[in-house]
Amino acid sequence: MLLRFLVKGVESLSYLIAFVVGGLICVIGQLWMDLTRASITPAHILVGFVTVGAVLSAFGLYQPLVDFAGAGATIPLSGFGHSLAQGAIKAVQQKGLLGAFAGGIEATAVGIAVAVVFGYVIAVLFNPRS
Amino acid sequence: MNGNVEQQQEQEERQEEYRLLVDEIEPKHNIVKNCFFAFLVGGSICLIGQLFLTFFLTQGFGFNEAAAVTAGTMVVIGAFLTGIGVYDEIGRIGGAGSIVPITGFANSIVAPAMEYKREGFVFGVGARLFTVAGPVLVYGTLISCIIGLIYFLLY
Amino acid sequence: MGDKCGQQSLIFSQPPVIISGANIVGPEEGEGPLGSYFDWILDDPLFGEKSWEMAECKMLEESAKLALQKIELQTQDVDFFLAGDLLNQIISSNYAARGLEIPFFGLFGACSTFAEALLLGSMLMDGGFAHRVLLGSCSHHLSAERQFRYPVEQGVQRSATAQWTTTASGVLVLEAQGEGPRVNMGTVGKVVDMGISDVNNMGAAMAPAAADTILTHFQDTETNPDSYDVIVTGDLGSVGQAALVELLKQRGFDLGEKLQDCGILIYDTCEQDMHAGGSGCGCAAAVFTGLFLRKLREKQHQNLLLVATGALMSPISSQQGESIPAIAHAVAVSS
Numbered sequence: 001m002l003l004r005f006l007v008k009g010v011e012s013l014s015y016l017i018a019f020v021v022g023g024l025i026c027v028i029g030q031l032w033m034d035l036t037r038a039s040i041t042p043a044h045i046l047v048g049f050v051t052v053g054a055v056l057s058a059f060g061l062y063q064p065l066v067d068f069a070g071a072g073a074t075i076p077l078s079g080f081g082h083s084l085a086q087g088a089i090k091a092v093q094q095k096g097l098l099g100a101f102a103g104g105i106e107a108t109a110v111g112i113a114v115a116v117v118f119g120y121v122i123a124v125l126f127n128p129r130s
Numbered sequence: 131m132n133g134n135v136e137q138q139q140e141q142e143e144r145q146e147e148y149r150l151l152v153d154e155i156e157p158k159h160n161i162v163k164n165c166f167f168a169f170l171v172g173g174s175i176c177l178i179g180q181l182f183l184t185f186f187l188t189q190g191f192g193f194n195e196a197a198a199v200t201a202g203t204m205v206v207i208g209a210f211l212t213g214i215g216v217y218d219e220i221g222r223i224g225g226a227g228s229i230v231p232i233t234g235f236a237n238s239i240v241a242p243a244m245e246y247k248r249e250g251f252v253f254g255v256g257a258r259l260f261t262v263a264g265p266v267l268v269y270g271t272l273i274s275c276i277i278g279l280i281y282f283l284l285y
Numbered sequence: 286m287g288d289k290c291g292q293q294s295l296i297f298s299q300p301p302v303i304i305s306g307a308n309i310v311g312p313e314e315g316e317g318p319l320g321s322y323f324d325w326i327l328d329d330p331l332f333g334e335k336s337w338e339m340a341e342c343k344m345l346e347e348s349a350k351l352a353l354q355k356i357e358l359q360t361q362d363v364d365f366f367l368a369g370d371l372l373n374q375i376i377s378s379n380y381a382a383r384g385l386e387i388p389f390f391g392l393f394g395a396c397s398t399f400a401e402a403l404l405l406g407s408m409l410m411d412g413g414f415a416h417r418v419l420l421g422s423c424s425h426h427l428s429a430e431r432q433f434r435y436p437v438e439q440g441v442q443r444s445a446t447a448q449w450t451t452t453a454s455g456v457l458v459l460e461a462q463g464e465g466p467r468v469n470m471g472t473v474g475k476v477v478d479m480g481i482s483d484v485n486n487m488g489a490a491m492a493p494a495a496a497d498t499i500l501t502h503f504q505d506t507e508t509n510p511d512s513y514d515v516i517v518t519g520d521l522g523s524v525g526q527a528a529l530v531e532l533l534k535q536r537g538f539d540l541g542e543k544l545q546d547c548g549i550l551i552y553d554t555c556e557q558d559m560h561a562g563g564s565g566c567g568c569a570a571a572v573f574t575g576l577f578l579r580k581l582r583e584k585q586h587q588n589l590l591l592v593a594t595g596a597l598m599s600p601i602s603s604q605q606g607e608s609i610p611a612i613a614h615a616v617a618v619s620s
Contacts, residue, residue: 144479146480148479148480148481148493152486152489155489155524155528156446156524157446157524159444212438218438218439218440220440221439221441222440222441222443229441234440237438237439237440240438241435241437241438241440244436245431245436245437246431248335
C-alpha cells in the first residue's frame with residue numbers, strides 16, 4: 001500500500017529526472033568553485049544560488065524546471081530562491097504593495113523556522129567530532 | 131621619487147614571475163572528477179528528495195505544500211547528519227554536490243552553531259547559527275522584495 | 286658575548302646547549318611515519334579539557350613539564366619561558382605560562398615561532414641574561430580550523446594545496462653548559478611578500494621567505510650547502526617545497542636530498558589525505574624535538590639548519606583580500 005508511490009515514481013521516470021537535473025545543478029556549483037579559485041566559500045555558493053534562482057523565477061524560467069524535475073529543482077537552493085520570488089509575486093497580486101515585502105518570507109517561513117528550530121536542537125544536543 | 135616607482139615596478143614584476151612559477155607547481159583541481167562526484171552526491175540528495183515529494187503528493191498534499199514539507203524533511207535530515215558527524219564526510223567527497231542542496235544549508239546552520247556552543251547560548255549558538263544562513267536570508271529577502279516591488283510597479 | 290654578522294645573522298660566542306626536549310602530538314600525528322619519535326600521543330584531541338583551546342594550552346604546559354622532568358629540574362630552576370602559538374592573542378602560551386609560573390615572553394611568528402623562540406632564547410643565554418631557558422610552541426588542528434577556516438562539521442572540500450594544521454607541541458630546554466647539541470648561529474628573517482593571497486596555499490606564500498633567509502644565511506655566515514648535512518624547513522608542505530627548490534635553483538643552489546620539510550615528514554600525505562602536508566606552530570616544534578633532536582644526539586646529523594617559516598596573515602586580512610606576508614628564521618644547530 002505505502003509503497004505504491006514508489007512504483008508510481010519509477011514508472012514516470014521522475015526519480016531519474018530528479019537525480020540528473022539536481023546533479024547537473026550541483027555541477028554548476030562545482031564548476032563555479034573550481035574555476036574561480038579559493039575565494040569562493042560555501043556561503044558565496046549558497047547566496048549565489050538563492051539569488052540566481054529568484055531572478056530566474058521572476059522571469060518565469062524556473063517554474064518549467066520545477067514542473068519537469070520536481071525535487072531535482074526544488075531541493076537545490078535555487079529552489080529556495082524560486083519560492084521567495086513566487087511568494088512575493090503572488091502576494092503582490094493579492095495584497096498589493098504590502099505583499100512585495102511580506103510574500104517572500106511568508107512563502108518560505110516554514111522552511112526557515114524548521115531550519116532554525118532543528119538547527120538549534122541538533123546544535124545543543126550534539127558535539128562536534130574531529 | 132623616481133627610484134620608488136622603479137622599485138615598485140620591479141617588485142611587481144618579481145611577484146608576477148613568482149605567481150607564474152606557483153601556477154606551474156601547484157597541483158591542479160581534478161575538475162572532471164570533482165564534477166562527477168558533485169553530480170553523484172547532489173543528484174542522490176535530490177533523488178531522496180523526490181522520494182519524499184512523491185510520497186507527500188500521494189498523501190493528499192498540493193504540489194507547493196508537498197515541496198515545502200519535503201524541503202523541511204531534507205533540512206531535518208541534513209541537520210541530523212551534521213550532528214552525528216557524517217555530513218562533513220559527504221562534503222569532502224561531494225563538494226558542491228553537498229553544499230547546493232538544502233541539506234547543505236542545514237549543514238551550514240548546524241556546524242558553526244555546534245562548534246561555538248562553548249562560547250555560550252547567545253553569542254555561541256544563537257549568533258553562529260546564522261554565520262552562513264544570515265547572508266542567505268539577507269540576500270534572499272532583498273531579492274524577493276526587489277522582485278515584489280518591480281512586479282508591483284509593472285502589475 | 287655573541288656577534289652580529291652580516292646583515293641579519295648572529296654568531297653565538299658561547300653556543301647554548303639543548304639539554305632536553307619533549308613533545309606531545311595528536312592522534313593523526315601519532316599515526317604518521319614519525320609516530321615512534323614522539324613522547325606522548327593523545328587518543329583524545331580534547332586532552333580531557335572542556336575546549337580545544339584549553340587542550341592546546343595543556344599540551345604546551347605538559348610538554349614543558351615533561352622536558353623538565355627528563356632532566357629532573359623544577360620550573361623554578363628556569364629563568365625564562367618563551368612560547369607562542371596561532372590563536373588570537375596567543376592564549377595557549379599565555380595560559381600555559383600562567384600554570385608554569387616562569388618569567389614569560391609571549392611570541393608570535395605564526396609557524397616560524399619555534400625558530401624565533403630558539404633564536405631569542407639563545408640570545409638571552411649568550412647575552413648572559415639567563416642560565417637556563419625553556420622555549421616552545423604549539424598548535425591544535427581543531428582550534429586553528431575554527432579560527433582560520435570552517436567549523437569542523439561543515440562539509441567543505443579541502444583544496445589540493447591546503448595544509449593540515451598539526452595538533453602538536455614541542456619544548457626545548459637550553460643551558461649554558463652541558464652535553465648535547467649546540468645552537469651556533471642564527472639568521473633573523475625579513476618579512477617577504479610575493480603577492481600570494483590564497484590562504485589555501487600558504488606553502489607558496491612562505492617559500493620566498495625561506496629562500497631569502499637561507500640565501501642570506503649562506504652569505505652572512507660564509508657557509509654554503511656543504512656546511513650542513515640537512516636543511517630543515519618548517520612547514521612549507523609539498524607545494525611550498527617545490528617552489529623553494531625552484532627559487533634556490535634560480536640562484537644557483539641545488540640542495541637536493543638535504544632539503545627536508547617538517548610538514549611533509551610528519552604525515553604520510555597520500556595515506557592520511559593531508560593534501561600538501563602539515564603546518565602550524567607545533568609542526569616544526571614536534572618534528573625538531575622528536576626526530577631531529579634524536580638524530581643530532583645520535584650524531585646521525587652533525588650540522589643542521591632549521592628554517593621555520595610562518596605565514597603572517599589573519600582571517601581579517603585575508604577576507605579583505607590582502608596578500609600573505611611571510612617570514613622565516615634560521616637556526617644552525619650542531620651535534
